[in-house]
Each structure stands twice: as structure tokens, then as C-alpha cells.
Amino acid sequence: MRVLYFVHGHPALIRGGAEQASLELFEAIRDRDDVDPHLVARTSEQAFARPGTPFGLVDGTEDQIVIYTRWEEDDRVLQTAGAKELYTRHLAGLLRDLEPEIVHFQHSIHIGFEAIRLVRTMLPDVPIVYTLHEYLPICHASGQMVRTFGKELCTHASPQRCHECFPDIAPARFFIRERFIKAQLELVDRFVAPSRFLLERFAEWGLPREKLVEIDNGRHPVEPIPPRELRPGEMRSRFGFFGLLNPFKGIEELLEAMKLLDEDDRDDITLYVSGANLDVQPMPVRKRLSKLLDKSPDSVHFLGRYDKLTLPRRMAQVDWVVVPSIWWENSPLVIHEAFMHRRPVLTSDIGGMAEKVDDEVNGLHFPVGEPEQIARAMLRAADTEGLWDGLRAGIPEIMSSEEAAGQHKQVYDELLTSDSQTPDVTTTMSG
Amino acid sequence: MIGTVETVVAVDEEGIFLNGWASDVRSQDRIRLTDPTGGSTEVELGQRFARPDVAAMAGTDELHGFTALAPLPPGPLQRSNLRLEIEGPAGPKLTLEIPDPIVDPTQGRRHVLSLLELIKVSDRFMVGHVYPAVERLNRRIAEGLGVKEIADHGPVPSSADVSIVVPIFGRLDLVTPQIALFARDPEINAAELVLVLDSPELEDELLELTHHLHELYRLPMRVVVLRRNSGFGNSSNFGVEHSSSPLVLLLNSDVFPDEPGWLSKLTGVYRTGEVAAVGPKLLFEDGSLQHAGMYFERDPVSRQWQNLHFHKGMPSVLPAANVERRVPALTAACLLVGRDDFTAIDGFDPAYVHGDYEDSDLCLRLHESGRECRYVPSVELYHPERQSFAESISKPGGSGHMIYNRWLFTHRWGQRIESLMEEYSSELPLTQPAASQ
Numbered sequence: 001m002r003v004l005y006f007v008h009g010h011p012a013l014i015r016g017g018a019e020q021a022s023l024e025l026f027e028a029i030r031d032r033d034d035v036d037p038h039l040v041a042r043t044s045e046q047a048f049a050r051p052g053t054p055f056g057l058v059d060g061t062e063d064q065i066v067i068y069t070r071w072e073e074d075d076r077v078l079q080t081a082g083a084k085e086l087y088t089r090h091l092a093g094l095l096r097d098l099e100p101e102i103v104h105f106q107h108s109i110h111i112g113f114e115a116i117r118l119v120r121t122m123l124p125d126v127p128i129v130y131t132l133h134e135y136l137p138i139c140h141a142s143g144q145m146v147r148t149f150g151k152e153l154c155t156h157a158s159p160q161r162c163h164e165c166f167p168d169i170a171p172a173r174f175f176i177r178e179r180f181i182k183a184q185l186e187l188v189d190r191f192v193a194p195s196r197f198l199l200e201r202f203a204e205w206g207l208p209r210e211k212l213v214e215i216d217n218g219r220h221p222v223e224p225i226p227p228r229e230l231r232p233g234e235m236r237s238r239f240g241f242f243g244l245l246n247p248f249k250g251i252e253e254l255l256e257a258m259k260l261l262d263e264d265d266r267d268d269i270t271l272y273v274s275g276a277n278l279d280v281q282p283m284p285v286r287k288r289l290s291k292l293l294d295k296s297p298d299s300v301h302f303l304g305r306y307d308k309l310t311l312p313r314r315m316a317q318v319d320w321v322v323v324p325s326i327w328w329e330n331s332p333l334v335i336h337e338a339f340m341h342r343r344p345v346l347t348s349d350i351g352g353m354a355e356k357v358d359d360e361v362n363g364l365h366f367p368v369g370e371p372e373q374i375a376r377a378m379l380r381a382a383d384t385e386g387l388w389d390g391l392r393a394g395i396p397e398i399m400s401s402e403e404a405a406g407q408h409k410q411v412y413d414e415l416l417t418s419d420s421q422t423p424d425v426t427t428t429m430s431g
Numbered sequence: 432m433i434g435t436v437e438t439v440v441a442v443d444e445e446g447i448f449l450n451g452w453a454s455d456v457r458s459q460d461r462i463r464l465t466d467p468t469g470g471s472t473e474v475e476l477g478q479r480f481a482r483p484d485v486a487a488m489a490g491t492d493e494l495h496g497f498t499a500l501a502p503l504p505p506g507p508l509q510r511s512n513l514r515l516e517i518e519g520p521a522g523p524k525l526t527l528e529i530p531d532p533i534v535d536p537t538q539g540r541r542h543v544l545s546l547l548e549l550i551k552v553s554d555r556f557m558v559g560h561v562y563p564a565v566e567r568l569n570r571r572i573a574e575g576l577g578v579k580e581i582a583d584h585g586p587v588p589s590s591a592d593v594s595i596v597v598p599i600f601g602r603l604d605l606v607t608p609q610i611a612l613f614a615r616d617p618e619i620n621a622a623e624l625v626l627v628l629d630s631p632e633l634e635d636e637l638l639e640l641t642h643h644l645h646e647l648y649r650l651p652m653r654v655v656v657l658r659r660n661s662g663f664g665n666s667s668n669f670g671v672e673h674s675s676s677p678l679v680l681l682l683n684s685d686v687f688p689d690e691p692g693w694l695s696k697l698t699g700v701y702r703t704g705e706v707a708a709v710g711p712k713l714l715f716e717d718g719s720l721q722h723a724g725m726y727f728e729r730d731p732v733s734r735q736w737q738n739l740h741f742h743k744g745m746p747s748v749l750p751a752a753n754v755e756r757r758v759p760a761l762t763a764a765c766l767l768v769g770r771d772d773f774t775a776i777d778g779f780d781p782a783y784v785h786g787d788y789e790d791s792d793l794c795l796r797l798h799e800s801g802r803e804c805r806y807v808p809s810v811e812l813y814h815p816e817r818q819s820f821a822e823s824i825s826k827p828g829g830s831g832h833m834i835y836n837r838w839l840f841t842h843r844w845g846q847r848i849e850s851l852m853e854e855y856s857s858e859l860p861l862t863q864p865a866a867s868q
Binding site for chain 1: 604605607608611612614615639640643644646647648649685687716717813815
């Protein structure tokens, strides 16, 4: 079975959870003997700006193709390429060359929703699968569903609400955006939602429930790092933050919490921050975060970026992992990573985080965005005898990428054997 | 006595439209346009108007500004050394040099209409000066109009039920989403879709876009590129001319269908009987009513009739807005008419400038056939905002072309509207006593 994956980035070229999850699924699918997959990953890396073709290969591979797209002048609101030969020449050529039997979009940002239309037009009988990694089809604010003013969580999109977030874009434009994107998404045969929360949100938005299937991201198995050895009388008081350093990940709130703990003379509670991508944040964010990091108490240790090799060492230093994101999240990779190394997780009580971490079973929830509450949860975690062991015992097995690949293969098989994979053009989505 | 002729528009071989200012011009003064060969014509000034700048300089508060559509002594369109001579009962008072005229008729028309933003219009002035000047300029403009190029993408159905005519006014960003939504509907795929480009400078860009969109969506379409900016009425007329189906749907490029199947519902109503035109319910992006039929109301200041939409901004479920019925007029944003009816009355009247009131005018002319304009609320489309052609109502009294269109519309239809609106008086927000003007 020839499966073609579209991904918005390749971990060899850019960091990101969805990119990593997509690659691990691809690798696990490739290990099967009944699937012959290709991966097409979008890049903005100038080295791939070659005359005559947007395509190239990820170093050392022959099944992982990169596609260079420029997105500056293109229509960001509608998420489609302004220069449409991206579809009608380049991607059309790729589809002809690779003759996929299944096309699976892991994402379409910087490739554009009209790529779905191209597949449907050229390959009317080929099932299309689309994995929803965040809320981009719904939300123009990078799909985060956080209002652009303040940090208020957003519950639903509407032309008026979106215009409030982007005063320069008329409400009418957001109306057109939703209609346009839905007109492309209705050509998809199956949507994969890595969390129940995200699935429900897209169902509310109007994606047909019968097309939505929940499959969590699988992970390549790892050898769990043993628990940190305690000195006599020492508590489980070391916490880790892993993730991108952007405001949505809640690092500011977490550092505020550390300041509060320090003011209470609890410098025995320590935080190890492993973070990347601070350098690509907008200047005001970078300034704000750098200042916070500089001014943070001695109990905060900034370790810089991490990768597959350094992650186990970083995990070995901590007892708990804190996931304080102030956006809804989907199925955060860092929760998987913590659980695979058997570290209980303290996390915000919303969205995909609240779903993937069971409060009082394998971690603790705190009210989202509240430094005092984060501090209180950390205190309780550090000071409560036996809590760590109890929560650690409640940590579930994380699905392997091999198993996730199996579940995906099952979806592909179902779509190929059912007669109804080509949607009737009159099948519509509610608005 | 002092003065100057500031701007001159070459209307045609027989006349110029001029404006300027002068102190101390009296009604008994004789005014003549002369050329160096000795030719001369009598000039009747149009409406005088206030020029605060001149009044401040001259220290008097008389109306210094003047305008006139002046007949030319025989000769070519462009000429120099013309003079405007003002002579009082006691002899010559002032001779003014006539500057070089604006020759381009579109620029000339724009200048004439811009004066309406300064001058309170009177029928005498409009009938005697502005209307004939604009009509004659329109004739010259029309000579430059026409179709530059026709491009078909795919086999455009030649025996379709409906031709859908969509004028495009520079907003190419609306084309992709509209095509994407059209493509969902088998009825649109079977229709004869005609896009009319009013901006020839965008020809290459649009044709490249529509080429790719056809590849992507496989929706057949015809693109008619006009030789120059032609306005809404002319563009629609050219689109109709280059289509062939028995029914014509006039559609703005910012009208978006909700669900497939709406076109056959509209044609179904059209075929039920004594109907000259049908139009659907149009909604703003928030679901409120943008259009549920149009009616006419006098502007309280100018006493001119203006277009208004029934229940605009109200919830679309409003019972009164959900009655299928005859209405005074329908918007051309989405209007289904019979081709024969449309062509029998020569389509939109190009006398209206740019895109305003020609839909009301068309509906009233269709009314004359004795058949009605029918509002069909069971069909809903979205018309998020009026963004498909340039809108310039930044000035308090409206822009010049809107003032002109409104005057022309009132001049032509005032009496007819008066009696028509009596039938609807009970449902208007404030029932006004019939105006006595």
C-alpha cells in the first residue's frame, strides 16, 4: 500500500512536537512490510530554493522529500498558496510520480488547504486522511485558540471574535476563511484526532463526527530512566520543564511560581528548564522571557535546548515534570516523554493536558495560568510523603509508534474497502 | 472685477464644461465664449455657489463660484486661445483666459461629478448643465468600452439553464474562495459561469489565477476582459452579452452560497409565473439580514429618493423577512432575470455612473412589463460586506457620482415611486406624509 504523508516540517530541519510525532509514525509505518510510505515535509530553508523544483531530499534518505514553499505573499488568512502552480504543477507532478493509494496530511500549514482539493481532483478514489495537531483550521492565531489580547482562552471562533483578535482583518474575511477552509476539509475522508478534547472541539466546529477518529500519537519505546536517588531525608522536590520557550507554553507563569516559592524560603524546590526556540520568538517576547530567566532565583536552572540524546539525562535530574501551558494543547509530547520515563506530571487543568494526565492518579492538575496555584501544587508534590510513589504507580503505558502505525493501517484499510470514501460533493458541514 | 476659469472639461466637439469664480457677475450680464477667429457663443451660467476662499479675499459674501456647460464655436475638440467675455449693461467688464481642457472623458466626468460635492443640486442646474454634460461624456466613454479578450477555461456549458455573470472589480482575492464554494455545487458546475474583469491591468493576473483554479476545481468558466474600467452596469451588460442561457443570474463577487441547491430553488420560483426577477435573502457574516428586498425613501435633506433594504441588520428569522412576496426592487448583488427581458430593455442603463441605483432602475423598468420582482427568503446566501466595488461615501452628502445617480433616479422615477411606495407605507419604519415637492 503506497501511503503519502504531508508534514509541515521535518525534525531534521526544525523542532516541534507535531513534526516529531509525524516522523515517528512514518518510521513505524515504514517498518511494516505491507506499507510503502513517502514523506513530504515542508521547509522554508533557503538551501532548498532550487531553480525549477521545490523538491529535495532530507539528508541520507530516499523516501523523505522536502518541499520548499515561500509563504510571504500568500494568503495567510485562507491558508492557501497565492502562487497556485505549487498545486497545479509541482504537487500535481509529485502525485503522478508517486501514485499514492492513501494521502495522509499530518498538517497543511505552509502547503495550504487547496492541496487537499488537488488530491481529490487528481485522484478521486484515493482516500484522504488528515491529522489535526492543533486548532489552525478554526483559529487564525496560530491555531492556539488564545485571544491575542491578554491571555484569555478562546472557546469558539466567529467572524466578530476573530476580528477582535485581529482588528486589521475584517469580520467578513473570517467568514470567508471558515467557509473556504471547510470547503477543502469536506473532501477529507477521515480526520485523526490525537485527543478526545480536540476531537470534540472540531466536532463542535462542524466536522462530521463519523469522519473523526481518535488515535493518540505513538512513541518509539525508550528504556525508562530510573528514579532519581535521594539523599537521606531528601524529598521529591526537583521539577523539570521541557518544551519550546514561547508564551503559550506557560513558562512565564512557572517562573513566577518559582519566585513565589523563593520568597517563601523554599529554595530547596528546584526547577530545571530545558527549552528551545527562544531565539525565534518575537523580540518583545524574547526580551520579556530573557529578563524573567535572568531574574529568576537560584533555584531555577536553565539548561538550554534538548534533543533525543540529552532528554534522558535531563529526565534523570528531576522527579516531576511540569506542563503549565496556557493554551488548550492537544496531546503534548512532553507528557508522553515524562510518562515513558515514569515521571508524574503537574499540569494545567484544561484541554489535552487535563485529558492525558489523570488528576491524583498519575499527576496533579492546577488551575491554568495561576502562578500561586502552580506553586501550591509544587509544594504539595514536594512535601507530601508517598505522593510521588503513588502517582508514579498510576502512570499508564504510552502507546508505541508501532501500535499507532497499526491503528492507522486499520483506518487506511477501512477506507480502501468501503465504497463511500469519495464524499458526495453535496455532503456538507454545518456552519 | 476679478475672476478666473479654473477647470475646463472638453465634453465633445460642441461644448465644454467649465468652472471658476468671479466677483461682481450680475444676472443681466452677457457672457460669451469667443475664439481668435472671431467665432462666439452665448453662455448661460449654471448654478452659482459659495467659494469661501474667494469670499475671504474679496471681502464680500456673494456666491463667487460659477459653472456652465457652454456651447463651443464651431471647431475641433481641442483648441486653445478661447476666452470667456463678461459684459455688463455699461460695457465689457472682464475677459477670462480659458485653460487647456481635460480631454479624457472619464477624467472629465469625474471632475464634473466632483463639483456636485460642493454645489447643492437643483433640477434647473442638473437638467440644463450637469446631466447633458455627463450624458455626452458617457457617449464618448462608451466609444472606448468593449471586450478586449474572452478566455474559456474548460468547456463552458453552452446549453445551460442559467448564465451566472460575476463582475470582478480589482478584488482578485475574492475569486478563489468564491470558486471554491461554487465548485461544491453540481448546479453551478452545470451553469454557464462568466467572470467579467473590469480592470484590464489585472488581465494577466486573473487569467493565470482562473487557469489554476480551473485545474484545481475543474469548474468550467469564461473570463471576459473589458478594454477599460466600465462600472457595474456596463460590466454586467457585457457579461450577459457574452453568455447564452435563457436565464441570467447577476452575482457580485462577494456573495457566497451557503449550501448547494440554491440556484434551482431560485429558477424554480422564477418559473412559477408572473415574475420578472427573483432575488434571495442575503445575510451579513453574522447572520443578520443584508437584503430582504429594497424599498425607497426620500432623503430628508435633498428630498431625493434613495434605496433602502427592508429589515437590514435584523435577525434573519424575523417573520416579516421570511415571506415570499413582491417587493419594490431587488439588489443586483444576486438577481435572477430572464435573458429576453433583460436584453429587451437593454440591460442596465449606463447613464448611472459606477454602480449605484442601476439595479433599482432595472427593477422599475422590469415592473413596467406588469410582472413583479419577487423576494425569495427560502434561499439564503451570504453577502458579508459591500466590498466588491469601490465605495467612497466618505463625504457627508455622498460622493459626486452617488449624488448624480440619486438625482437621475429621482428625476426619472420620482412619480412612479411615489405611488409604488404608498402600497408599502404600512411596513416602513416611519410612515411619512406624501411629499408635496
